[in-house]
Amino acid sequence: MKLAALAAALNLPAPTQTPEADVTGVTHNAAWAEPGSLFVAVRGARADGHSFIAQAQERGAVAVLGEGLPTGVQTTLPYLQVPDARAALADLAAELHGHPSRDLKVVGVTGTDGKTTTSWLTRHLLRAAGLPTGLLSTAGYELPDGKLRQFPAHFTTPEAPQLQSILRELLQAGAQAAVLEASSHALALHRVRGVAWDAAIWTHLTREHLDFHGSVEGYFADKRRLIEAAPFAVLNADDPWTEQLRGVAPQEVTYSAEGGAADWQADKVQQSGRGLSFRVHSPLGEFAAELPMIGAFNVANALAAMAAAAHLGATAEQLQAGLASFGGVPGRMQLVRGPAGPQPRVIVDFAHTPPSLEKALQTLRSTTGGQLWVVIGSAGGNRDPLKRAPLGEVAGRCADQAIFTEEDHRETPLQDILAAMERGAREGGHSNFRSIPDRQEAIRYAVTQAQPGDTVLLAGKGPEDTLERDTETVPWNETREAEEALALRRP
Numbered sequence: 001m002k003l004a005a006l007a008a009a010l011n012l013p014a015p016t017q018t019p020e021a022d023v024t025g026v027t028h029n030a031a032w033a034e035p036g037s038l039f040v041a042v043r044g045a046r047a048d049g050h051s052f053i054a055q056a057q058e059r060g061a062v063a064v065l066g067e068g069l070p071t072g073v074q075t076t077l078p079y080l081q082v083p084d085a086r087a088a089l090a091d092l093a094a095e096l097h098g099h100p101s102r103d104l105k106v107v108g109v110t111g112t113d114g115k116t117t118t119s120w121l122t123r124h125l126l127r128a129a130g131l132p133t134g135l136l137s138t139a140g141y142e143l144p145d146g147k148l149r150q151f152p153a154h155f156t157t158p159e160a161p162q163l164q165s166i167l168r169e170l171l172q173a174g175a176q177a178a179v180l181e182a183s184s185h186a187l188a189l190h191r192v193r194g195v196a197w198d199a200a201i202w203t204h205l206t207r208e209h210l211d212f213h214g215s216v217e218g219y220f221a222d223k224r225r226l227i228e229a230a231p232f233a234v235l236n237a238d239d240p241w242t243e244q245l246r247g248v249a250p251q252e253v254t255y256s257a258e259g260g261a262a263d264w265q266a267d268k269v270q271q272s273g274r275g276l277s278f279r280v281h282s283p284l285g286e287f288a289a290e291l292p293m294i295g296a297f298n299v300a301n302a303l304a305a306m307a308a309a310a311h312l313g314a315t316a317e318q319l320q321a322g323l324a325s326f327g328g329v330p331g332r333m334q335l336v337r338g339p340a341g342p343q344p345r346v347i348v349d350f351a352h353t354p355p356s357l358e359k360a361l362q363t364l365r366s367t368t369g370g371q372l373w374v375v376i377g378s379a380g381g382n383r384d385p386l387k388r389a390p391l392g393e394v395a396g397r398c399a400d401q402a403i404f405t406e407e408d409h410r411e412t413p414l415q416d417i418l419a420a421m422e423r424g425a426r427e428g429g430h431s432n433f434r435s436i437p438d439r440q441e442a443i444r445y446a447v448t449q450a451q452p453g454d455t456v457l458l459a460g461k462g463p464e465d466t467l468e469r470d471t472e473t474v475p476w477n478e479t480r481e482a483e484e485a486l487a488l489r490r491p
Contacts, residue, residue, distance in 0.1 A: 001096060003063055006038065007080055009095045010088055015078040021062045026092045026161055028085075035060030039077075040089045043067065049085075053077070065092070086190045090160035094194030100167040101196040105131070105177040107308050108195070110187065110226045111203025111236075113356040114301050117293075118201055119181045120329045121305035126177050128322030129314035133177040134170035138350070139330050139463040141166055143173040148330070150465065160191050167195075177312065188222040199311050200230035200249065201304045204239035206355045224248070234307045236300065237262040253283070253307050257300035264303045269296055271367065282306070284316040290324045294333040294347075295363040331462025333360070336479055338486030342452035344370070346482045350462025352379070352407070354390040357459055361398035370453035371400040373446045377439065377460050378421060380412025388417055389424030396430025399457070401449075404435040405442035407460045408468040439467065440481055447485035458482055 004019035024036030030052035033039055039056035041049035041064055053064055053075050065080040065088055082088040094101075107126075109119045119137045126133040132144040136158070140148045158166065163180075170178055186192050205220055220241055227233050233249035235242045237256040246252070256262035257269075266289075269278040275292035278299055291302055306319045314322070328334065336346040345368065351360040357376065365372055374395050378388040395402035404421045406414055418435040425433045436442035439461075446456050458478055461467070467476035 003038070003078060006092060006095060010080070010082065010091060012080055012082070015063070015080060017078040018062070019078075021078070023062060023096070026089065026096055027056075028089050028159070030056040030059065030061075033059040033061045035062075037061045038063045038065060038092060040064075040085050040092070041066035042085045042089070065089075084190075087193055090190045090193035093161040093164040097164040097168045099194070099196070100164065100171045101178070101194070103171055104134075104167065104175060104196075105198045105312050106195060107177070107179045107199045107201065107312070108182045108192070108197050108226045108230060109179065109201040109203070109304075110182045110184070110223050111201075111239075112206045113351075113353060113359075114203035114297070114304075115181045115183075116350065117298060117329050117332050118203055118301040118304050119179050120332075121301055121323075121326060122201070122308050123179045124326050125305055125309035125314055125319060125322040126179070126312060128325065129309060129312075129318040131177045131312065132175050133179060134166075134173070134175040135179050136163070136166060137179075137181040143170060144175050145173065158191065160194065163191060164194065182226050184219055184222045187225040192226075195229075197226070197230040199232045199234060199308045200226045201234040201308055202227060202236055202239070202242065202245060203301070203304065204236050205241045206353060220244070232311055234304050234311075236304065238300065253311070255300065255303040255307055257297075257303055264307045266299045266303055269299055271296060276302075280306070280319075282310070282316070284310055284319070287316050287320055289320060292324070292326060293328060294335075294367065295359070297359050297363065298333075329463075331464070331478065333363075334462075334479065336482040336486065338483065339489075343486060343489065344373075344447065344450035344452060344454040344456050346447060346456045346458065346486060348458045348462060348478050348482060350460070350464075351457075352376075352391075352460040354387055354394045357391060358394045358398055360457060360459060361394070364455050364457055365398065368453070368455040370451060370455065372398075373401045373403070373450050373454060373456040374399040375403045375405055375439075375442050375446050375456070375458050376421075377405045377407025377409070378417050379407055380409035380414070380417055385412075385420070388420035389427070392421030392424030392433070393428035393430070395421070396425035396428055396433055400432060401446070402430075402433040403442045403446050404433060405439045406437055406467070406469065407439070409470075410468050411470060439476075443478075443481050444485045444488060447482065448489055 003021040004014040026038045028040040028042045033056040039061040063078040123135040135142040140150045227248045233252040237254040237260045238258045254262040255264035265281040266278045334348045351357045461478045
């Protein structure tokens with residue numbers, strides 16, 4: 001696309017310098033620039049993108065966009081000035097890829113916990129209803145072929161250029177719908193700007209990422225952006241924050257798994273070794289549902305997914321069949337298979353906030369006859385440090401044995417994180433914990449010390465494929481670590 005045409009798409013005057021230059025891509029990372037790139041100079045928390053203009057030009061960038069050249073910075077490239085560089089990055093990415101979301105039915109999912117499970121359930125229900133559907137979640141992205149792929153960068157939601165590229169890839173692969181997990185960072189930083197939403201799902205809100213958002217209110221305001229952008233909202237009637245979301249979208253439905261007044265409700269919930277069974281009351285009528293998942297909290301996720309899928313045309317019969325055939329989510333209450341013979345039950349789950357960890361442990365407590373173990377860490381770096389002590393308290397209170405360990409501690413000294421978790425457990429009156437800094441060693445200790453009939457929850461990492469230690473990022477596979485730990489047990 002010509003530079004002048006891109007400028008016009010942003011309602012900017014045509015540049016006087018090389019307006020006919022061909023723009024073939026857009027990026028805010030100078031190291032990713034290629035011949036034909038438009039480089040967006042974003043002013044970040046740690047660096048100003050204008051400092052990397054020369055690097056982008058050396059790699060072939062043909063123009064620069066930013067919020068104004070800083071004093072002393074010059075460039076020979078055409079410079080487009082905008083009030084918000086990140087918003088422009090998203091708008092340019094959507095324009096260059098031909099606005100692929102306009103040709104898809106797109107469901108966005110946001111909230112603190114439950115986003116990934118709800119996203120996977122929604123994707124599965126839409127496919128069961130005959131709609132070829134793609135998925136973008138924390139675990140990666142899927143085309144309609146069902147093969148899980150990894151994002152170009154390690155984000156819950158990729159940056160706008162990568163996201164728009166994936167949406168275009170979905171279209172080319174035959175997708176008619178897509179389900180996107182929209183994190184608060186992605187919403188605040190305009191990564192999902194330019195997506196034409198058809199429906200938005202709200203799970204619920206608890207304390208998280210306050211280092212970035214500043215306050216719970218700021219966190220909520222950024223999450224709310226998804227509801228504001230969608231024509232149809234699926235809202236959790238059991239979440240106190242939902243009251244501030246009522247009437248924001250032109251159309252809405254509510255759901256409740258706790259007996260509240262809502263359009264979609266569930267009752268007669270039962271748990272067994274095969275999963276969950278419950279009765280659904282909905283605008284489509286009443287029907288029985290079977291869901292092969294651990295955890296009664298997944299009933300709420302199922303209701304949300306069903307409400308969104310029904311909005312896009314799924315019938316009650318298709319929803320019933322879809323729930324019954326759901327294969328689960330990698331790293332979400334995932335049962336690890338070990339060698340034959342008596343073994344402890346080992347579960348991998350992404351729970352990494354105090355509320356989600358408590359829910360996971362309470363769920364497993366109700367389905368185990370032996371001791372309940374948990375291996376848990378807390379992220380470092382720029383992540384919210386105030387949840388570390390509460391994590392330790394929850395682990396000490398809800399498990400019989402708690403092992404504190406590493407979880408992406410980045411530049412934060414690991415001993416500081418472990419000390420905060422230990423303090424939380426002690427102040428809660430618990431002494432059933434120990435710290436093992438190396439995560440592999442911690443997992444092997446818990447799995448080999450647990451007895452047959454015990455349950456070991458490996459919490460916090462879930463499906464993530466890296467572990468961040470100081471400035472080093474190493475490959476990681478929690479499920480494989482669990483399998484290897486089980487194999488080390490003596491017969």
